[in-house]
Amino acid sequence: MSNLEPMNTDGAADLLGVEPVVTLRDVRVQYPSGHTALAGVSLTINPGEFAFLVGPSGAGKSSLIGLLVRDVIPLSGEVHVAGHAVHALQPSEVPYLRRRVGVVFQDFRLLQRRTVRENTAFALEVTGAPREEVDAAVERALRIVGLTALAERYPDALSGGEQQRAAIARAIVGNPELLIADEPTGNLDPLISWEIMELLGQINQLGVTVLVATHDSDVVTTLRKRVIGLEGGRLIRDEARGTYHRAG
Secondary structure, three states, rough: OOOOOOOOOOOOOOOOOOOEEEEEEEEEEEEEEEEEEEEEEEEEEOOOEEEEEEEOOOOOOHHHHHOOOOOOOOOEEEEEEEOHHHHHHHHHHHHHOOOOOEEEEEEOOOOOOOHHHHHHHHHOOOOOOOOHHHHHHHHHHHHHHHOHHHHOOOOOHOHHHHHHHHHHHHHHHHOOOOOEEEEEOOOHHHHHHHHHHHHHHHHHHHHOOOEOOOOHHHHHHHHHHEEHHHHHHEEEEEEEEOOOOOOO
16 A cells, blocks of 8 residues: 555554564664663554654664664664664665655755755655656645645745755655654744644654654643653653653
């Protein structure tokens, strides 16, 4: 099934016989300084889930996200993402993984000399996709994020919320299995933050698995999605309909 077709799921925990989108098995990450960023973390995220990744600064959230796109290599353990054994990938194989994973950042990271349309297309152009395929995918992505009318504008002519929508369009244009949003509302005011979270929810309803790392306690507690909590490099909780702060 296409990842951008409607999918009726609220967590996908009851999907039997379906391969998880993310599996970590006893993963340990240690940096050259000797700092242990993750210690024995095991985790599964199934197709169609929407999960929040929470924890204080230094908890290991960035390291975990780095593992999923192979920016970080584990000292031990296994990392499987979108059918790839990430811990065992050769450098030449990494681009194939990253075609299946879209990433959205707090600071947008748009190319300032390219329009919204060009920024969105760039993610496919670098893979050598045919022009007609790129054009159709870009139109679809811009329609999903509500930026069709602003497609020819440059980033500096957009509001912060519009820039984040453009970044999301770029992240989903390749029809990823997993969308990772790393503090996607960190630079936005509260109203726009809710609009971005609503958009991520809509993308999830289209069938894309979504993982959001955030410090926004109001968003997490209000939405009551799955909450994965890290602290000191360890997984301290995993709740189906959790709040930002640990109960009790």
